[in-house]
Amino acid sequence: MPAMRLYGIAIDEVRDIFGAPTEVAERLRSAYTAAYPSKSHRRGWGLFRRNPGTQVDPTRPTAADVEAMLTGGFVAADRVGPCWDLLALWLSELSTHVLTVSYSRLEPIEFDLARRGLPSTHSLARLAERNLGIPLRPRSGLRTGYCHHRHAIATGEALAAIDPETLENETANLIAPLIAYLKQLPHAVDVVVIDED
Numbered sequence: 107m108p109a110m111r112l113y114g115i116a117i118d119e120v121r122d123i124f125g126a127p128t129e130v131a132e133r134l135r136s137a138y139t140a141a142y143p144s145k146s147h148r149r150g151w152g153l154f155r156r157n158p159g160t161q162v163d164p165t166r167p168t169a170a171d172v173e174a175m176l177t178g179g180f181v182a183a184d185r186v187g188p189c190w191d192l193l194a195l196w197l198s199e200l201s202t203h204v205l206t207v208s209y210s211r212l213e214p215i216e217f218d219l220a221r222r223g224l225p226s227t228h229s230l231a232r233l234a235e236r237n238l239g240i241p242l243r244p245r246s247g248l249r250t251g252y253c254h255h256r257h258a259i260a261t262g263e264a265l266a267a268i269d270p271e272t273l274e275n276e277t278a279n280l281i282a283p284l285i286a287y288l289k290q291l292p293h294a295v296d297v298v299v300i301d302e303d
Contacts, residue, residue, distance in 0.1 A: 114203035124178035137199040167192040205287040228264040234299035249301040262288025
């Protein structure tokens with residue numbers, strides 16, 4: 107099921123991950139180590155038998171990915187997916203508030219909100235309208251972007267003005283936590299969106 111993840115973080119902090127200052131880099135390395143502990147090596151029995159405990163998972167972020175991201179270095183095409191997982195981890199580490207909402211299809215939800223008076227300027231898609239401006243290329247099936255603090259607050263207010271009783275169940279279930287999330291955003295904190303099919 108598709109999921110939209112929202113991170114309350116200033117966009118400049120996101121961009122500063124790529125070429126991070128020493129203190130931030132150390133914090134992010136620690137977050138990586140905690141989330142992806144190194145596997146202990148066990149002795150393999152037999153000459154040709156592979157020990158699954160020592161196999162490298164190509165979908166898992168590596169220490170080399172960490173250093174490439176933190177120095178703003180080149181990320182090879184086959185490492186883009188794991189690096190987005192790494193970025194999501196770091197956004198969670200640095201953000202003031204994180205929210206994940208799931209939905210079946212976004213278009214019917216947007217239509218339901220529009221017919222109840224939500225202006226197109228405050229549609230859910232507009233939360234991710236601005237380009238992140240980071241060197242990491244998007245991976246297939248991922249929609250990313252951000253909105254400034256003022257736009258996020260205005261969107262929350264516009265959503266809150268709609269009577270939830272008039273909405274389809276899925277729409278109402280999606281916007282209730284979204285409204286609460288947007289209301290509690292601290293001053294000058296933007297919203298970064300990672301929306302995955």
